[in-house]
Each structure stands twice: as structure tokens, then as C-alpha cells.
């Protein structure tokens with residue numbers, strides 16, 4: 001007998017009080033032990049057209065709705081008595097006649113009140129008028145909803161979409177935005193309607209008590225149980241070589257990386273896995289999420305090391321050398337460069353630092369020969385052989401000065417470790433999974449490539465080129481990490497409302513191409529929910545801006561948004577004070593997060609204000625002035641734009657951008 005739980009159950013379970021939840025858990029465990037439901041006072045829901053719906057008594061008030069056939073027991077819903085009965089009376093569970101996937105379908109004739117009435121005259125324009133029944137059925141629209149879909153206009157679509165199975169709603173939304181109808185999900189080899197990928201995203205088989213405990217322990221973390229078929233495919237597949245997962249903000253790249261680490265650990269009881277991300281806070285956040293999938297006691301978590309890029313390198317360096325690396329700060333570098341280049345004419349200090357950081361140090365160049373032939377990736381200002389020859393002694397002198405003082409750089413640390421690892425047949429990890437891979441420096445990529453065994457599923461990288469903030473572009477393939485043919489893009493956005501995501505997407509080109517020629521198509525992304533349109537306010541003074549920010553936050557608080565669900569982002573650390581001042585004294589102000597945009601990665605809020613989007617702040621004047629050449633200037637403009645994209649896409653429901661006139665040029669693109 002299959003035991004399954006549905007997403008509709010998890011969602012309804014989340015709405016109950018803690019006490020009721022406890023009682024429900026006990027009943028669900030009883031049901032799993034004895035699927036006949038003895039002792040749970042089962043009653044058939046007679047008013048439902050689907051005769052397999054039964055209610056089970058949890059306590060005086062709460063009823064569990066289960067769907068029982070001779071092969072399976074599905075826990076479908078839980079709620080207060082009338083609500084639970086009403087839910088079951090309005091639904092049926094069946095395999096879709098075309099796709100074969102099991103669907104929980106709302107009975108069309110019983111949801112008249114919430115769907116816009118079918119108008120007598122056809123409204124214009126109908127979004128899906130060109131799709132015939134055949135096309136609509138192929139994406140999983142239930143037959144009794146075909147007529148509603150056919151006449152849906154843009155206005156009525158979201159109200160309708162709530163009633164449709166998610167796979168159908170997403171495919172329709174993608175069609176509405178791109179004009180393309182997604183091909184249906186491939187049917188599984190076994191003809192089990194529950195095993196269909198579209199069914200698995202909302203209904204999961206639960207193998208044992210431990211799995212049930214996990215599913216009920218973190219019911220609000222839906223991703224722990226219900227993955228999109230495209231996410232699941234990336235979690236479960238075996239890849240013959242290095243693999244990349246791309247996707248715009250909020251499409252679940254981190255979720256896929258975490259699931260994958262757990263899957264690899266489960267598959268092989270002795271495997272050691274590294275799960276690394278850009279910074280320590282991001283690594284910590286992944287460690288917490290790991291626990292949703294794998295209880296610590298299960299022995300899996302101990303075999304998954306979560307770390308930041310620098311953190312894992314520092315540990316390995318200590319193992320190799322017995323000491324921590326002494327990293328030269330930017331101030332030290334500037335000073336050493338100034339001394340070394342004292343007699344060099346015609347090159348600005350800014351240029352020298354940039355050339356050192358992005359070319360000499362980043363690529364670990366140790367000879368003039370290497371410098372003479374290196375491709376200065378992302379730097380268009382040409383440097384002829386004579387110029388390079390005249391620059392080299394200064395860079396060499398910096399290297400020597402640093403060595404004398406026992407200083408090193410992160411790039412050096414990663415390169416040393418990569419070289420040491422390359423010699424070793426046995427690697428410390430069996431699988432390396434990297435998140436935020438778009439911000440890997442060349443030496444870091446080289447290090448992780450050397451750390452991963454050169455075998456199937458050795459190296460898995462997830463990231464979004466559109467969020468590259470800290471790195472110059474370069475070719476991964478030139479460092480031996482060739483993901484061509486093994487690069488996959490996620491297209492369903494789970495974090496950000498359709499309205500906010502659409503506006504944020506306007507900040508970036510529709511197609512991003514990386515240095516290896518891999519294209520990241522950013523059209524056709526679909527958000528799974530909608531919300532209010534984001535707002536942009538260009539204001540006459542900082543005082544007026546502060547007032548608007550304060551009013552907006554107050555309204556959000558009054559709407560019931562918790563203070564910790566509100567974030568304020570600004571471009572620089574100095575501007576944090578401007579944001580804090582605007583909200584000073586509001587209830588719960590200490591729980592609101594006010595940080596520079598560069599710390600936005602990995603955060604997520606219901607409501608966000610991106611404040612002080614002034615001209616001169618975005619892009620930041622100091623950075624623009626710091627550009628060493630025209631190519632670097634282009635890169636600065638782009639990375640500043642991406643910073644704003646990252647900040648905006650941390651918002652789930654509400655987003656407000658404010659600035660003092662004249663405001664940032666990016667705001668015009670956002671509004672377009």
C-alpha cells in the first residue's frame with residue numbers, strides 16, 4: 001500500500017495552531033502504521049463526487065481528509081470540520097486523461113463563486129484563443145476547465161490560475177509571456193500516475209516513518225518535499241562531467257544544490273561531500289537547510305561539509321602548512337604597489353591595482369613570459385609587449401615584497417592548493433557542489449576543479465551570471481571546467497511575485513552570454529504567484545524620501561507584515577544610517593534588516609525598500625572614477641546594475657525603490 005502526502009495537506013497543516021498540529025501529526029503517524037484507518041473513525045465524504053475521499057477524526061473539531069484506493073492512501077488536507085468537508089466536496093483526484101499525471105482537480109461547477117463568471121460576450125483579448133483543446137490538454141488543463149481557459153483575459157487569468165493544477169497554470173503563464181507552449185513533461189517509464197513528474201511535485205510517496213517525520217517537521221519548507229520536475233531532474237541525474245545549473249533569481253538553484261548534496265550522500269554511505277558557497281553567512285544558511293532534508297542523527301549531515309569558498313581553502317591551507325594564510329589587505333597592496341611603481345610613468349595607481357588584482361594575481365602570473373601571453377579577459381585596453389615588459393618589474397617587486405613579509409593573497413592560496421591537489425589521486429571529497437558559482441575567481445574555480453574527483457558527479461556548480469558582482473568574466477573551459485552540454489537552466493521562480501520579477505528582469509538583457517559562449521535565456525521565466533506591482537518614487541529631497549519610506553513601512557506593519565520580514569537595502573555602508581533614520585522609532589525596528597546591497601545575497605523578505613537610488617550612488621561615483629579603462633568601466637556599470645537586480649529580487653511580495661532626484665539611470669529601465 002502506497003502512503004502519500006499532498007502539498008495541499010502541508011499547506012493546510014501550516015495554518016493550524018501548534019496544539020492542533022501536534023494532534024494531526026499523531027493521527028498521520030497512526031494512519032501510516034495502519035492505512036485502514038482503524039481507530040480514526042473514517043467517514044466517507046458522501047457529498048463528494050469522488051467516492052474515495054474520507055474524513056478521519058483528529059479531535060473534536062479537526063478532520064483529516066484522506067483519499068483511499070485499494071493501492072494507496074493519500075493524506076490530502078486537514079482543517080476544521082466544515083472547512084475540511086467543504087474542501088473534499090469540491091475536489092476529485094484523478095489521472096489527467098492526456099498527460100496521465102495524477103491531479104487534485106477542483107470541480108469546475110462548484111467553484112463558480114471565485115472564478116470570474118463566464119461572460120456572455122467574449123472579452124477581448126483572450127490570452128489563449130489560439131490554443132485548441134488538444135494543446136490545452138497536452139499541458140494538463142483538466143477537461144472541465146478548458147472553456148474557462150479559452151476565454152481568460154489578462155485580468156482574469158490569475159484568479160483562474162489558482163484553480164488549475166500548477167503544471168497547467170505555469171505552462172499557460174509561460175505561453176502568455178513568450179508565445180511558446182512548453183513541451184509536456186516526459187512520462188515516466190512505469191505507467192504509475194503518481195510517478196509522473198507533474199504529480200510528484202504536489203504528491204509525494206512517503207517510504208517510512210523517518211521520511212514522514214521529516215516531511216512534518218518543516219512543513220513550511222515546501223521545497224523539502226515538493227520539487228519542480230526540472231529541479232528534481234537536476235537533483236537525481238548522473239552527470240558524466242562538470243555540470244552547471246543556471247537560472248534567474250529565486251528559481252531554486254540553492255535548493256537544487258542542497259538536495260543534490262543530500263542525494264549524493266544517501267546514495268553512497270561512505271561518500272564525503274563538500275557544499276560550498278560564496279560567504280560564511282550563505283554557507284551557514286545552507287547548513288540550516290540541510291537539516292530540513294536530513295536529520296543530523298541520520299549520519300548524512302556529518303558527511304556533508306558546508307563552507308564558504310575562503311573558509312574551506314583556509315582549512316586546507318592550515319592542514320598543508322600548519323598555519324593560517326597571512327592575507328595582504330588592499331591597503332597593504334596599494335602601498336607595496338606605490339613603492340614598486342614609483343619610477344613608472346604613464347600608468348595610474350588605479351590602473352596598477354586593477355591590473356595586479358584582475359590579471360597578475362588573479363591568474364597567478366609569475367613570469368614576464370606568462371604576462372606577455374595572458375589573455376587580459378574583460379579588459380579591452382590593449383597593452384603591447386613593450387608596455388607589459390615595462391610593467392612587469394613593478395609587479396615582480398610587489399610579489400617579492402609580499403613574500404619577504406610572509407604575506408600571501410587569496411588567489412595564491414587557491415592556486416597553491418590547486419597545484420597540490422592536482423598531484424593527488426585521492427581527493428578529500430567524493431563530490432563537490434558549489435553554489436553562487438558566478439562569483440568564483442579563476443583561482444577558486446581551479447581549486448574546486450582540482451578538489452573534485454575527475455569522475456561522474458564530481459563537480460556540480462550552480463549560479464546565475466545575471467548576479468555576478470564580484471568577478472570579471474573569464475572562460476571556465478580554459479581552466480578545464482567545460483560544462484558545455486551539461487548546462488541546465490531553471491525557469492520557475494518560487495521567491496518573487498510575477499510583477500516584481502518582471503520589473504527586475506528589465507534591468508538585465510534578455511539573453512546573457514558567458515565567455516564560453518553559453519547562453520542564458522532569461523525570457524519565459526514564470527513566477528508561481530502574483531502580487532502588487534513594485535513602485536518607484538523619485539523624490540525632491542532626502543527628507544521627503546525618509547517620510548515616504550517611513551509611511552510605507554508603517555503601512556506594511558499595519559497590514560500584518562512582521563518587522564523581520566521587512567528589509568531596507570542601500571548601496572553603501574555609509575548610507576545605512578540614512579535608512580535607519582527613516583524608520584527610527586517604528587515598532588519592531590530592531591528586527592528590520594538594513595544592509596548594503598552587497599550583503600543582499602541569500603536574504604529574502606516579504607517587503608523590501610531599496611533606498612537612496614540617487615544619481616552618483618547607483619552606479620557609485622567612486623567606483624566609476626576608479627575604473628582603470630573603458631572595459632572596466634563597462635563592467636562597473638554592469639555589476640552595479642546587477643547589484644540592484646540582486647537587491648530587488650530578494651523581495652517576495654512588496655518592493656519600493658526610492659531616490660532623490662536626479663535619480664539613478666537604472667530606475668528608468670526598471671519602470672519601462
Ligand SMILES: Nc1ncnc2c1ncn2[C@@H]1O[C@H](COP(=O)(O)OP(=O)(O)OP(=O)(O)O)[C@@H](O)[C@H]1O
Pocket residue numbers: 222223226227228231247248249250251252253254255256464467493494495602604649
Ligand atoms: N520546489 C520548491 N517549492 C517551494 N519553494 C521553493 C522550491 N524551490 C525553491 N523554493 C523557494 O524559492 C526561494 C528561492 O530558492 P533559492 O534560494 O534556492 O533560489 P536561487 O535560484 O538560489 O536564488 P538566488 O539566485 O536569488 O540566490 C526560496 O525561498 C526557496 O525556499
